[in-house]
Amino acid sequence: xxxxxxxxxxxxxxxxxxxxxxxxxxxxxxxxxxxxxxxxxxxxxxxxxxxxxxxxxxxxxxxxxxxxxxxxxxxxxxxxxxxxxxxxxxxxxxxxxxxxxxxxxxxxxxxxxxxxxxxxxxxxxxxxxxxxxxxxxxxxxxxxxxxxxxxxxxxxxxxxxxxxxxxxxxxxxxxxxxxxxxxxxxxxxxxxxxxxxxxxxxxxxxxxxxxxxxxxxxxxxxxxxxxxxxxxxxxxxxxxxxxxxxxxxxxxxxxxxxxxxxxxxxxxxxxxxxxxxxxxxxxxxxxxxxxxxxxxxxxxxxxxxxxxxxxxxxxxxxxxxxxxxxxxxxxxxxxxxxxxxxxxxxxxxxxxxxxxxxxxxxxxxxxxxxxxxxxxxxxxxxxxxxxxxxxxxxxxxxxxxxxxxxxxxxxxxxxxxxxxxxxxxxxxxxxxxxxxxxxxxxxxxxx
Amino acid sequence: xxxxxxxxxxxxxxxxxxxxxxxxxxxxxxxxxxxxxxxxxxxxxxxxxxxxxxxxxxxxxxxxxxxxxxxxxxxxxxxxxxxxxxxxxxxxxxxxxxxxxxxxxxxxxxxxxxxxxxxxxxxxxxxxxxxxxxxxxxxxxxxxxxxxxxxxxxxxxxxxxxxxxxxxxxxxxxxxxxxxxxxxxxxxxxxxxxxxxxxxxxxxxxxxxxxxxxxxxxxxxxxxxxxxxxxxxxxxxxxxxxxxxxxxxxxxxxxx
Numbered sequence: 001x002x003x004x005x006x007x008x009x010x011x012x013x014x015x016x017x018x019x020x021x022x023x024x025x026x027x028x029x030x031x032x033x034x035x036x037x038x039x040x041x042x043x044x045x046x047x048x049x050x051x052x053x054x055x056x057x058x059x060x061x062x063x064x065x066x067x068x069x070x071x072x073x074x075x076x077x078x079x080x081x082x083x084x085x086x087x088x089x090x091x092x093x094x095x096x097x098x099x100x101x102x103x104x105x106x107x108x109x110x111x112x113x114x115x116x117x118x119x120x121x122x123x124x125x126x127x128x129x130x131x132x133x134x135x136x137x138x139x140x141x142x143x144x145x146x147x148x149x150x151x152x153x154x155x156x157x158x159x160x161x162x163x164x165x166x167x168x169x170x171x172x173x174x175x176x177x178x179x180x181x182x183x184x185x186x187x188x189x190x191x192x193x194x195x196x197x198x199x200x201x202x203x204x205x206x207x208x209x210x211x212x213x214x215x216x217x218x219x220x221x222x223x224x225x226x227x228x229x230x231x232x233x234x235x236x237x238x239x240x241x242x243x244x245x246x247x248x249x250x251x252x253x254x255x256x257x258x259x260x261x262x263x264x265x266x267x268x269x270x271x272x273x274x275x276x277x278x279x280x281x282x283x284x285x286x287x288x289x290x291x292x293x294x295x296x297x298x299x300x301x302x303x304x305x306x307x308x309x310x311x312x313x314x315x316x317x318x319x320x321x322x323x324x325x326x327x328x329x330x331x332x333x334x335x336x337x338x339x340x341x342x343x344x345x346x347x348x349x350x351x352x353x354x355x356x357x358x359x360x361x362x363x364x365x366x367x368x369x370x371x372x373x374x375x376x377x378x379x380x381x382x383x384x385x386x387x388x389x390x391x392x393x394x395x396x397x398x399x400x401x402x403x404x405x406x407x408x409x410x411x412x413x414x415x416x417x418x419x420x421x422x423x424x425x426x427x428x429x430x431x432x433x434x435x436x437x438x439x440x441x442x443x444x445x446x447x
Numbered sequence: 448x449x450x451x452x453x454x455x456x457x458x459x460x461x462x463x464x465x466x467x468x469x470x471x472x473x474x475x476x477x478x479x480x481x482x483x484x485x486x487x488x489x490x491x492x493x494x495x496x497x498x499x500x501x502x503x504x505x506x507x508x509x510x511x512x513x514x515x516x517x518x519x520x521x522x523x524x525x526x527x528x529x530x531x532x533x534x535x536x537x538x539x540x541x542x543x544x545x546x547x548x549x550x551x552x553x554x555x556x557x558x559x560x561x562x563x564x565x566x567x568x569x570x571x572x573x574x575x576x577x578x579x580x581x582x583x584x585x586x587x588x589x590x591x592x593x594x595x596x597x598x599x600x601x602x603x604x605x606x607x608x609x610x611x612x613x614x615x616x617x618x619x620x621x622x623x624x625x626x627x628x629x630x631x632x633x634x635x636x637x638x639x640x641x642x643x644x645x646x647x648x649x650x651x652x653x654x655x656x657x658x659x660x661x662x663x664x665x666x667x668x669x670x671x672x673x674x675x676x677x678x679x680x681x682x683x684x685x686x687x688x689x690x691x692x693x694x695x696x697x698x699x700x701x702x703x
Contacts, residue, residue, distance in 0.1 A: 013667055018674040035615040042616045049689070050583040051700055053676035056685025060583070063675060101664050104595065104620065105587045106613075107699075143616075262679050277679055353559060360551075361560035370565050 007088055013098070015088045019068040019079050020114055022264075023171075023227070024257040028060040028109035028144045030222030031166050041103060041110075041143030043166060043222075048109050061112035061146060062102055066090055066128060070116030074173070074184040076232050078264045079116050089118075092131040096139045103143055110144030110166070111135070117150065125153035129161045136164050144222070151191040155198050159219075162202060167222040167254070170196045175243045179233030182269055199224045200251050223254030230285060231261040231278040232270060236308035238299070241288050245299040248292060258285045284310040291316055294348050295341045318344045318403055321381060322396050328381045329388060332368055333358050344403075345378030365389050376406055450478050452490065455498040455536060457483040459528040462536045463505035465498045466543055472496075481540040484533050508543075516546050520555045526578075527570035529604040538566040578605040582612055584694045585624060588654065589661045595622035596654050598697055606633045607643060614641045625651065665699045672700040 029047030049058040067089035068079045078085065095113065102108045113131065118124045128147055135141045146167040149158050162168060170192055174180045177189040199220055206219035226247060230240065244256045260277035263270065288310065291297040295317070302316050303309070311319045321328065321344050330343055332354060340351040350372040357363060357371065364384050369375050379389040380399045392398070451474055455465030465481045489495065513521040524542065527535055541563035546555045559565045587595035595617070606626050610633040613622065618638065625632045630649060635641040695701040
């Protein structure tokens with residue numbers, strides 16, 4: 001192995017941000033902290049995106065590894081010990097200076113610091129701790145900091161670190177313990193869940209203390225998150241969503257991130273992905289994730305052991321609605337908030353606006369449209385004053401066909417593979433159902 | 448009956464003064480319109496009344512709104528007044544009129560069935576979105592005298608909305624944010640207050656005299672933005688959707 005002694009900060013930054021790019025989390029949300037008038041920085045609960053990279057992902061934190069040297073040999077990871085890649089390490093001062101100067105120029109919202117395992121988990125965790133401590137106390141940085149907790153590190157270290165950062169995350173890496181065993185021989189599920197549990201209980205404890213003592217230090221105020229790789233191991237969507245649901249329920253996680261597996265290493269244990277990373281699958285999982293967290297859905301409502309994977313053509317909510325047409329149509333002026341939330345095309349904000357606005361007046365389709373409801377999806381499932389918007393049928397095939405015509409951006413290969421086999425005789429052109437336009441034309445006598 | 452059109456200055460004080468003058472005039476409100484457009488096309492059968500901006504009157508209106516409708520509704524109306532859309536003045540006037548006769552004035556912005564309130568809501572949302580975007584997209588350059596300077600060209604008049612955030616975040620820096628289109632600048636002095644200056648005489652050439660370190664950090668940042676992107680996932684359309692081109696031209700990572 002060739003170790004260069006003198007490497008410029010530019011080279012290091014390129015190597016170590018390149019090595020960190022597979023970490024998904026780049027959110028800066030979850031905590032509101034005013035500036036203190038002396039040091040630089042504050043934090044905004046909604047999070048702020050500062051830029052977007054060429055892959056369309058948000059850049060909000062300076063996302064770097066402290067070092068990409070690693071004693072572990074995880075098969076999916078570019079930095080595994082058996083790979084011959086350029087290795088580099090920052091010094092704590094370099095990390096601090098980069099953070100401060102980028103932050104001053106409003107390039108970033110804060111720092112995301114992760115690391116390869118140098119010597120031992122404890123040694124690495126301590127390096128990270130010393131760096132963050134320096135940034136907070138010597139450089140007086142008051143912005144957002146997200147660090148990775150290294151599995152296997154001392155709980156004492158994690159605790160000390162937790163009081164000076166905003167968010168911590170422990171990567172689950174793979175959805176199941178078996179997957180982890182085959183692809184990451186040096187890691188085990190127990191080691192990963194232990195710090196996760198520790199962070200959870202200390203967050204709770206710290207919140208309780210804050211209720212009594214106003215100035216008690218807060219532990220990981222923006223909560224903890226995790227991420228798992230999708231498509232490297234043969235788990236189905238149902239397993240993945242169930243794991244995520246468990247993490248939200250039992251570990252109180254703020255976020256679970258899904259990362260479409262990207263083929264960076266040649267290894268017989270890894271699947272070949274001729275079609276590129278499974279981005280659409282990742283997208284569906286995120287959609288389902290939102291349904292779990294904000295829309296009151298349960299994993300077993302979206303999927304089941306018989307239907308273990310998401311419909312690639314339709315988003316999970318539309319898919320659910322089409323399988324439960326007996327619940328529709330929903331009356332906008334009467335249905336309760338949670339029923340409204342289950343209508344495709346109505347989100348949390350528009351549902352809240354509807355519930356408030358209808359106290360003052362009876363709402364019509366134009367009104368809900370202005371409030372942010374996506375009518376092109378919702379119109380099949382709602383009534384205003386007992387009337388549907390057009391003469392649409394509550395019928396699975398009919399609605400499916402119309403929803404698919406909306407041209408959600410689906411990759412061509414998927415589209416051509418088809419939603420179902422179309423035989424010559426059920427082609428819509430032979431027996432056309434009236435489209436919305438036809439209804440409109442017949443109303444206005446244009447046919 | 449003739450319509451009366453009150454012409455006010457295109458600013459929050461101008462609009463609020465207009466609202467004050469409308470009430471003062473005691474004309475029936477149904478035949479009144481408030482407009483902040485410069486004389487373009489005059490409408491037939493209308494009488495035009497000029498409004499001279501008056502800080503005291505504007506302040507009274509602002510205070511009334513805040514006291515009667517609450518802070519949240521005031522923020523919404525204030526943000527709508529920062530919009531670049533021309534119909535904002537009338538929508539705000541009608542919204543205030545609605546609120547003053549409403550039985551639930553503190554829930555004013557929930558009455559989205561009303562066209563004018565819904566319009567104020569839409570304008571306020573658009574302004575709020577743009578100013579939130581700019582909290583992230585503003586790029587400071589360090590000049591030789593250590594002052595941080597940023598140039599923006601927002602659609603809406605948002606400098607006053609984003610200034611408190613930066614003042615809280617960078618309390619000890621001297622910085623300014625310059626709105627090129629409106630020739631407005633927020634100026635903040637380290638350890639002190641911020642203020643807004645409007646002038647046609649800004650010489651922005653001195654923005655080019657950046658410090659030595661500046662070039663170095665700009666390059667580091669550009670390098671970071673390149674290496675953080677995953678090639679296998681490249682999606683320029685998504686990038687443009689999240690970060691519209693009109694913002695990109697003032698951001699260092701896109702200036703090469």
